[in-house]
Amino acid sequence: MLELFxxxxxNVFSPFCLVLMVLGTVIGxxxxxxxxxxxxxxxxxxxxxTYGMDPGQGLSVLVALxxxxxxxxxxxxxxxxxxxxxxxxxxxFDGHPMLARGExxxxxxxxxxYSFLGTIISVVALMFIAPQIAKVxxxxxxxxxxxxxxxxxxxxxxxxxxxxxxxxxSGVLGLAFATVxxxxxxxxxxxxxxxxxLSDGFDVLTVMIGLFAVSEVIKIAEVAKRxxxxxxxxxxxxxxGFGFTVKEFIQQxxxxxxxxxxxxxxxxxxxxxxxxxxxxxxxxxxxxxxKHSDEYGKGYIGGIISSETANNASVGGAMIPLMTLGIxxxxxxxxxxxxxxxHGIAPGPLLFQNYGPLVYTIFVACLVATVLxxxxxxxxxxxxxxxxxxxxxxxxxxxxxxxxxxAFGLSSRVFDVxxxxxxxxxxxxxxIFKVPQAPFVIGFVLGSMAETNFRRxxxxxxxxxxxxxxxPIAAAFLIFTLVYFLYVVVKEIKxxxxxxxxxxxxV
Amino acid sequence: xxxxxxxxxVMAGALLLGTLAGCGNNSSADGGGEEWPxxxxxxxxxxxxxxxxxxxxxxxxxxxxxxxxxxxxxxxxAGGGGSVxxxxxxxxxxxxxxxxxxxxxxxxxNEVAGLIDYSMDDFDIACIPAVDKGxxxxxxKASGITSVEDLVxxxxxxxxxxxxxxELGGYSHLQGLILMEKAGIDLKILDIGSASDKITNMLGGRxxxxxxxxxxxxDYAETGDLIILAQYNEERNENLDPDIPTFVECGIxxxxxxxxxxxxxxxxxxxxxxxxxxxxxxxxxxxxxxxxLIEGYNQPAEYIAHDEALELLAQTREDYMAYQDLLx
Numbered sequence: 001m002l003e004l005f006x007x008x009x010x011n012v013f014s015p016f017c018l019v020l021m022v023l024g025t026v027i028g029x030x031x032x033x034x035x036x037x038x039x040x041x042x043x044x045x046x047x048x049x050t051y052g053m054d055p056g057q058g059l060s061v062l063v064a065l066x067x068x069x070x071x072x073x074x075x076x077x078x079x080x081x082x083x084x085x086x087x088x089x090x091x092x093f094d095g096h097p098m099l100a101r102g103e104x105x106x107x108x109x110x111x112x113x114y115s116f117l118g119t120i121i122s123v124v125a126l127m128f129i130a131p132q133i134a135k136v137x138x139x140x141x142x143x144x145x146x147x148x149x150x151x152x153x154x155x156x157x158x159x160x161x162x163x164x165x166x167x168x169x170s171g172v173l174g175l176a177f178a179t180v181x182x183x184x185x186x187x188x189x190x191x192x193x194x195x196x197x198l199s200d201g202f203d204v205l206t207v208m209i210g211l212f213a214v215s216e217v218i219k220i221a222e223v224a225k226r227x228x229x230x231x232x233x234x235x236x237x238x239x240x241g242f243g244f245t246v247k248e249f250i251q252q253x254x255x256x257x258x259x260x261x262x263x264x265x266x267x268x269x270x271x272x273x274x275x276x277x278x279x280x281x282x283x284x285x286x287x288x289x290x291k292h293s294d295e296y297g298k299g300y301i302g303g304i305i306s307s308e309t310a311n312n313a314s315v316g317g318a319m320i321p322l323m324t325l326g327i328x329x330x331x332x333x334x335x336x337x338x339x340x341x342x343h344g345i346a347p348g349p350l351l352f353q354n355y356g357p358l359v360y361t362i363f364v365a366c367l368v369a370t371v372l373x374x375x376x377x378x379x380x381x382x383x384x385x386x387x388x389x390x391x392x393x394x395x396x397x398x399x400x401x402x403x404x405x406x407a408f409g410l411s412s413r414v415f416d417v418x419x420x421x422x423x424x425x426x427x428x429x430x431x432i433f434k435v436p437q438a439p440f441v442i443g444f445v446l447g448s449m450a451e452t453n454f455r456r457x458x459x460x461x462x463x464x465x466x467x468x469x470x471x472p473i474a475a476a477f478l479i480f481t482l483v484y485f486l487y488v489v490v491k492e493i494k495x496x497x498x499x500x501x502x503x504x505x506x507v
Numbered sequence: 508x509x510x511x512x513x514x515x516x517v518m519a520g521a522l523l524l525g526t527l528a529g530c531g532n533n534s535s536a537d538g539g540g541e542e543w544p545x546x547x548x549x550x551x552x553x554x555x556x557x558x559x560x561x562x563x564x565x566x567x568x569x570x571x572x573x574x575x576x577x578x579x580x581x582x583x584x585a586g587g588g589g590s591v592x593x594x595x596x597x598x599x600x601x602x603x604x605x606x607x608x609x610x611x612x613x614x615x616x617n618e619v620a621g622l623i624d625y626s627m628d629d630f631d632i633a634c635i636p637a638v639d640k641g642x643x644x645x646x647x648k649a650s651g652i653t654s655v656e657d658l659v660x661x662x663x664x665x666x667x668x669x670x671x672x673x674e675l676g677g678y679s680h681l682q683g684l685i686l687m688e689k690a691g692i693d694l695k696i697l698d699i700g701s702a703s704d705k706i707t708n709m710l711g712g713r714x715x716x717x718x719x720x721x722x723x724x725x726d727y728a729e730t731g732d733l734i735i736l737a738q739y740n741e742e743r744n745e746n747l748d749p750d751i752p753t754f755v756e757c758g759i760x761x762x763x764x765x766x767x768x769x770x771x772x773x774x775x776x777x778x779x780x781x782x783x784x785x786x787x788x789x790x791x792x793x794x795x796x797x798x799x800l801i802e803g804y805n806q807p808a809e810y811i812a813h814d815e816a817l818e819l820l821a822q823t824r825e826d827y828m829a830y831q832d833l834l835x
Contacts, residue, residue, distance in 0.1 A: 044556045044583070048565055138711045182587055185698045187622055187676045196594040200586030270703065325710070326723060327703045334703075338557020341722060344802040348726030411584050411591070456698050460670075460713065 008360035011056045012368050020057065021365065024064030025372040029380070031065070032072020033084045035213040035399060036406020038205055039069035040331040047335050055343040056358055060365035062339055066332055067119055067369040070274050070315050071377065074111035074308055075384045078104065080399065082213045086204065086275030086445075087314075089212070089438050090282035090307035097299030104388075108381045109242030110301050111308045114256060116374040118309035121260045122267065122316020123366045126323070131352075134324040137268055142456035143468050145271065147477035149450040152276060154481045155283045156442045158488045166435045174443025177202060184452040185459070197415035202423075204275075206416050207444050209403045210423020211430070211437040217396045217403075218428045242378075244301060255285045255302045256309050263310030267317015271449060273330035274311040274318075279438055281310030316366065323347050323359065543603050543779045544577040551582050551596050553589035553609040559720060559804050563637050563767050564608040566799050570790040579606075588677065589613030590623050597629055601774035606783075610639065610767045611823060612678035619827045620676040620834045627820060630770040633780045635811035635819070636787045639765040640744040641721045641804050643751060644686070644736045645728075649712035655690075655737050655757035658716070662692035672699035672708060672717035676834060682718045682739070682763060684830050689754070689761040709733060721747045721805055739763040746805040766811065766819065784813050 011017065024046070031042035042065045050058030073088030078095030091111060098107040125133065140148075157171040158164055180191045181201025192198040259281040266277035285306040286296040296303050318329035319336075326348040328334040340347050345355060352359050387395065407420040430437050461467035469475045550568060554560035561583060568579035584592035589609060596607035607630065618626045646652040650669065652661060662669050673680040675698040683696050697714055699705050705717040706724065710732060718739070725748070727733035738744060738751045741762045754761040769783060790796050791810035800806040811819060 047556050048581070051565065138707060141708055141711055141713045182622070185675050187588070187620065196587070196591060200591050270707065325706070326726070327707055334555070335557045337703075338561070341557070342562055342803050344722070344805075346722040346725060348723075349730050349732070350726040354726075411586060412582055413591075452700075456700070459697050 004356050004360040005364065007357045008362075008364035011357070011361040012060055012364045014057075017057045017060055018368075020061045021064040021369060022372060022376075024061040025068040025369055025376055028065040028068020029072035029075075029373070029377060032069035032088075033075040033384070034402050034406070035076055035080075035082045035084055036205075036209050036403040037409075038085050038406070039066060039087075040335070041406070041409060042069050043332055043335045047339055050339055051342050055340065055345060056361040056365075058339055058343075059336065059358075059362050060369075062336055063362060063365045064369040064372065066336075067312070067315055067366070068373050068376075070311055071112070071115035071119075071308070071373050073311075074115065074304075075108070075377075075380075078107045078111060078304075079384060079387055080216070080395075082216050082399065083208070086208050086441065087273075087278055087311035088307065089208075089275075089441065090278040091304055092212070093282065093297050093307075094300050094303030097297070098301070098304070101299055103243075103299070104385060105381070106243030106301065107304055108384065109378075110244050110304050112374060112377040112381065113242045113244075114259075114305045114308040115312045115377075116370055117256060118260055118263055118312030119315055119366070119370040119373070121309075122264050122313040122319075123363070123370065124316075125264055126316045126319050126366070127363050130320045130324045133268060134320050137270060137321045137325065137327060137329075139473060140269055141471075142453040142460060143471045143474040144477070145269075145453040146450055146457055147468065147474040147481075148269070149272075149446040149453065151477045151481045151484075152272070152280055153439075153443060153446050153450070154485055156279050157439045158484075159279065159283050159286070159436065159438060163434075164488060164492055166433075167439050170430065170435050170437065171439035171443035174207075174440035174445075175447035177207070177440075178444045178447030178451070184448070185455050197413065201448075202419050202444075203410050203416060204441070204445055205410060206407050206419040207423050208441050209407060210420045211427035211440060213399060213403045214420055214424025215427025215431055215437070217400045218424060219431055220392055220396050248301060252302055252305050255289055255305050258285055258288060259306045259309035260313045263313025264317040266310075267314030267329060268320050270321055270327050270329045272446075273332075274314040275445060276442065277314045277317075278307040278311040279442060282306045319362075319366070323351055323362070324349065326351075541778050541782075543776075543782050544575055546604070547578045547580050548603070549582065549605045550579045550608050551584050551592045551605065553585065553592040553607070553613045554583065555585040556583050559639060559641075560608070560610055560767065562803050563639075563800075563806075566796065566803070567608075567636055567787075567790060570793055570796045571786060574786050574789055581608075588617060588622055590617055593617070593623060596770065596772055597625060599772050601631070601772040601776075603771065603775060603779040605772070606633075607770040608767065609770070610678075610765050611820070612765070614768050614770070615820065615824045615827055616678050616681055616834075619681070619824075619831050621831075622676065627770075627824065629773055631773055631775045631780060632813075632817055632820065633769040633771060633783050634787050634813050635766040635809075635816040636769055636790070637767045637800065637806065638809045638811070639767065639804070639806060640738075640740045640809075641747065641806055642682075642718055642739050642763075642765065643721050643724070643747070644716065644739070645709065645719050645724050646716055646734045646736055647709040647712060647714065648732050648734065650715035652715065652736070653734060655752070655754065655759065658736060659690050659692055659759075662690075662694060666693035667695050669716065670695045670697050670714045672697055672705040672714045674698060674700060678765070679718050681827060681830060681834060683716075684833050685763060686759075686761060688830075690759045706733075721751075744805065744807065746801050746807060766816070766823075768816075768820070780813060788812065 028042055031037040043062055070087050073084030074091045076082050076084040077088040077091035078099055081092050081096040083089045083092055095107045157167045182199050183190050262281040262284055263277045266272050286293055318333045321327040321329055322333045328337045404417050407416040410416050427437055552561055552564045572578045593613055596605055599605045614627050617623045652658045671683045671694040673683050673696055687694055699708050702719050702723055708714045724733050728735045735751050737754050737757055740753055787810050791808045797808040800808055
C-alpha cells in the first residue's frame with residue numbers, strides 16, 4: 001500500500017499535473033463562488049479536455065475542480081448572501097449575519113477551514129473504509145429512497161424558525177414546480193402547455209439562482225440607489241489564523257463530527273449529495289446543539305461549520321460508490337465515471353485490484369486538491385473581501401449578468417433565462433413575506449426523487465403500499481419522519497402557549 | 508488592483524462558458540455545399556457528457572477536424588429523453604451549421620413511444636457513423652439464472668415472475684418487449700432508471716435482468732455478482748469477452764444493434780450530405796479512430812452510408828412500430 005501511495009505521489013507531483021491541479025482548483029473555486037456557474041458545469045467543460053491526457057492526470061484535474069467548486073460557494077454565500085452553488089445554501093443563514101456584525105473574516109476563515117476538514121475526513125473514509133460502507137448504497141432501492149426523501153423534506157420544512165407553516169408552504173410549492181415536464185415512468189406531459197421547452201421541466205440551477213441570487217438583486221435594487229458610501233459593509237481582514245479561537249474549535253467538535261457524518265452518509269447515497277447534505281446537517285445540528293439552538297440563523301459560527309463541513313464531506317462520500325461500485329452518486333460523479341470510461345476503465349469492484357496505481361493517484365490527488373483549496377482560499381480571502389468595496393449598484397448588476405449567462409449556459413436555451421427571472425420574482429415575494437427559500441429548493445430537488453421512487457416502489461411491490469413499512473430501512477425513516485413531525489408540532493404549540501402566557505402577564 | 512484581478516478572473520470564467528456554450532449559434536448562412544464546412548459546425552448531442560453517445564460524438568468530432576480542418580463544437584442537450592435536442596435541430600436553419608448526433612433511441616423509439624409528434628422523415632438523415640455493439644443481457648446472482656436457455660426455461664415455468672429492469676418508454680423497455688416476444692416468454696418489466704440504477708438494484712437482488720453496456724458490468728461478471736447471458740449483436744463482437752454468445756446462437760432470433768445517427772434539418776443541400784458521408788467514410792478507415800472506439804467502448808468501427816442507412820432505419824422503424832401499443 002505504501003508503495004502504491006508513493007507511486008501516486010510521484011504521479012501527482014509531476015510538474016505538469018501539479019500546475020493543472022492548481023489551475024483546476026482556482027477555476028473550481030471561481031465556478032463555485034460565482035452564482036450561476038456550478039460544479040457540474042466546471043467539470044462538464046473540462047471533461048473533454050482530459051480525454052487526451054492519461055487517466056491519472058485527467059482525473060486529478062477533475063477532482064481538483066470538484067473539490068474547489070464545492071467549497072467556493074461559501075464565498076458568495078457569506079459576502080453576498082447568495083449561495084454560489086446549492087451546496088452552500090445553509091452557509092448564507094449564519095454567514096451573512098456574521099458579516100453584518102463585522103465578523104466577515106471569521107465567517108470566511110471558518111468556512112474555508114471546515115471545508116478543508118470535511119473533505120479530509122471524507123477522503124480518509126474513501127481511502128480506508130470505502131468497500132465496507134459502499135455496501136450501504138446497494139441496500140437502498142426505490143422504497144428506501146422514497147422514505148429518505150420524505151424524511152429529508154420534513155427535516156428541512158421545519159427548518160424555518162418561527163413559522164413552520166411558511167416552511168411547509170415553501171416546500172410544497174417546490175414540490176409543485178417539480179411536477180412540470182415529462183412525468184416519470186409513464187411519460188405523461190404535465191403543465192407543458194404544448195411547448196418543447198417545458199417538457200424537460202425546470203433545471204434545479206435555474207430554481208436556485210432565481211430564488212437566491214436574482215431575488216437578492218431585486219431586493220437590493222430597491223435601496224441601493226439611496227445608499228451612501230458609508231453603508232457599504234467593510235470587512236476587517238486583519239485576523240489571526242482562521243479567525244476563530246482554539247476554544248471555539250474544541251467547542252465545535254461535536255457539530256463538525258455530526259456534520260461530517262451527515263455529509264458522508266448523504267454523499268454515499270446515489271442521487272443526493274452536497275446540495276441536500278448542507279441543509280440536513282444544519283437542521284440536525286440546530287436540533288442537537290441544544291445550548292445554542294436559538295443562535296442558529298443569527299450569525300452563529302456553528303451554522304457555517306455545519307454547512308461547510310457537510311457539503312465537502314459529501315465529495316468524498318460521492319466518490320465512494322463511484323470507485324468501489326462504479327455507481328455515480330450525483331451529476332459530478334456521473335461525469336467522472338465518463339472520464340474513467342473513455343480510457344476503457346470501468347470503475348467497479350475490481351478497480352482497486354486492477355488499477356491500483358490509478359486509484360492511489362486519485363487518492364493523492366484528493367488530498368493535494370484539498371490542501372490547495374485551503375491555501376488558495378486562505379490567501380484568496382483578502383481578495384474576495386475586496387468585492388464588498390464595490391458599490392452594490394455596480395456589483396449586483398454584474399452578479400445579475402452572471403446569473404443570466406449561467407442559466408443560458410445550462411443548455412443554450414433562452415427558456416432557462418426566463419425561468420431564472422420568474423424564480424427571481426417568486427423569491428423576491430418570498431423575502432417580502434418572510435417565507436424561507438431553502439425548503440422550496442429542497443422540495444424541488446427531492447420532490448421528483450420522492451415521486452419517481454414512490455412509483456417505482458409501487459411497481460416493484462405490485463401496487464402494495466405496505467411494502468414501504470415492511471422493509472426495515474424504509475420503515476425506520478418513515479417512522480422517524482412521523483416522530484420528528486410530532487416533536488416539532490408539540491414544540492411549536494408549547495412555544496405559542498409560552499408566548500400567550502407571557503403576553504397575558506404583560507397585560 | 509486585486510479587485511480588478513478578481514473581476515478579470517470572474518469575467519474570464521463567464522466568457523469561457525459563454526463562448527463554449529454559445530459557439531455556432533451565429534446562423535449566418537454557410538457557403539455552397541461543395542465547400543462545406545467553411546466554419547465550425549455545431550453538433551447537438553442527445554445525451555449528457557460522459558456517456559456512450561457523447562463519447563462517439565466527441566471521438567467523431569476529433570477526427571472530423573483532422574479531415575476537414577473545421578472543428579465540431581459539441582453541445583450536450585440531454586433533456587426530455589433527447590426530445591429537446593431533436594426538436595432544436597429539426598427547427599433550425601438547414602444550412603449545414605447545426606447537426607444532430609443521436610441514436611435510434613431518440614430518432615425512432617421516441618416516436619414509437621409517442622414522446623415526439625414528428626419522425627425521422629422530418630430530418631435529412633446523413634449516415635450512420637458508428638454502431639454500438641457493446642450491450643449485453645445481464646442476470647443478477649440472486650436470480651439464479653445462468654444462461655439464456657435457463658432463463659427461457661425458468662420464465663416459462665413461472666410466467667411474469669422474473670423481473671426486467673428498464674426505463675419505461677425508452678430503448679431498454681423496447682429491448683425487453685422484443686426479447687419477450689422473440690423468446691416466447693413473459694417477464695415483469697419494471698422501471699428502474701439509468702444504467703447505474705440497474706446495477707445497484709441487481710446487486711441488491713431487487714431485480715433479475717437488465718440490458719447494460721459490457722464495460723459497466725465486466726468487473727461484476729468476473730467476481731460472479733452478475734452473470735452475462737448474451738450479446739445483442741448479429742455476430743459475436745470479439746472485443747467483448749469472446750465467450751458471450753449471441754441470442755441467435757442461443758436459439759432466439761433476436762438482433763438489436765444500436766446505430767448512431769447524424770442528421771440535418773430537412774431541406775439541407777445534398778452536396779453537404781454527400782460531403783459528410785465522404786468524411787465519415789474516411790474517418791472510419793482511420794486506425795487511430797478505430798483504436799479509440801475499442802479502448803472506450805469495445806466498439807469496432809462501422810460506417811453505413813446514406814442510402815443503406817436510410818433503408819436500415821426505415822426497416823428498424825417498421826419493426827419497432829409493431830410494439831407501439833405496448834410501449835405507450
